[in-house]
Every structure is written in C-alpha cells, then in structure tokens.
Amino acid sequence: MDRLDPQMSQPQTPAPATPGGSFQPWSYRDDAGVTGGDLTGYKAVATDGGIGKIDSASHDVDGSYLVVDTGPWIFGKKVMLPAGVVNRVDHDDEKVYLDRSKDQIKAAPEYDEISHADPAYRDRLGGYYGSTYDSTYGGTYGTMLPPDRMV
Numbered sequence: 001m002d003r004l005d006p007q008m009s010q011p012q013t014p015a016p017a018t019p020g021g022s023f024q025p026w027s028y029r030d031d032a033g034v035t036g037g038d039l040t041g042y043k044a045v046a047t048d049g050g051i052g053k054i055d056s057a058s059h060d061v062d063g064s065y066l067v068v069d070t071g072p073w074i075f076g077k078k079v080m081l082p083a084g085v086v087n088r089v090d091h092d093d094e095k096v097y098l099d100r101s102k103d104q105i106k107a108a109p110e111y112d113e114i115s116h117a118d119p120a121y122r123d124r125l126g127g128y129y130g131s132t133y134d135s136t137y138g139g140t141y142g143t144m145l146p147p148d149r150m151v
Helices: 102-106 119-131
Strands: 043-046 049-057 065-069 078-082 086-090 095-098
Touching (some): 043 102
Antiparallel strands (some): 065 078
8 A cells, every 4th residue: 555645734636637647737637536616715725734715726727826814824915826736626615625735835936916817926836836746755745755855
C-alpha cells in the first residue's frame, strides 16, 4: 500500500489522464468535483489549514483560476491560484481543498488585479506552481515536494 505524505491533510488523488501525470495549471482536474459550480464564498483550505474565502472563480477553458481573499492571514491580501492546485471540492461544506501548503501559497508571485490576465503574469504564476509539483514523489497526482526537496 502506498504511504501518504504526513504533510497532506486530505486523501491524494490518482493520476490524471494527461501524459506522464503532468501538472496542468489552468485546468481543474476531472476528479476534483468542481463541475462548473460557483465556488465564490467557499473556504479555501491548504494542506496545512485554511487560507481564506474564494472571492471569484473562473471556469475558462485552459485558463481557470481562483482568487482567494486571505483576510488577516496575509494581511488582507488576495492570491490567485491556478485551477490545477484544486485537489477536491466539498460542496456540502463549501470548501475547496488545495494541494499546496500555506507557505507555498504565501511565496507565490503576488496577485495583480490589473494584469492577472496577462500571459506573462500567468506564465510566471503557472511556472511557480508547476515548480512545486512533482509527479514522481509518491507516484500520485497532487503530491507536493517535501520541504527539503522544494525548488
């Protein structure tokens, strides 16, 4: 039986139907349970606890993302999260579980409300979250690098 990473607070999901289980930053996973529903107002939960509430959610093809209002956690800032970091959605409890830690989210490029649609900004943000993804560690999609292996 595969061992779960002790840092993970929710079950890991199987590999997606993409070549080599690659990280697709701007698309929700088929098995995440998003199903096109409105996630606005849901709580966003990192692997090590809550980070805030979802302010807006996009369902654009190959361009989906969440904007999370972090409240007092990062001094009232907002963060933009590519859809690919959504591990699963619990519509009953209105929670969106992410496959990154608070520290990884806090260290991401700062959200820029004006240029959030700019391809260069999206490349930088998608590249950052892609660098924190490792499909070979643990052999499952959504597994994070352990802190000693983070880039």
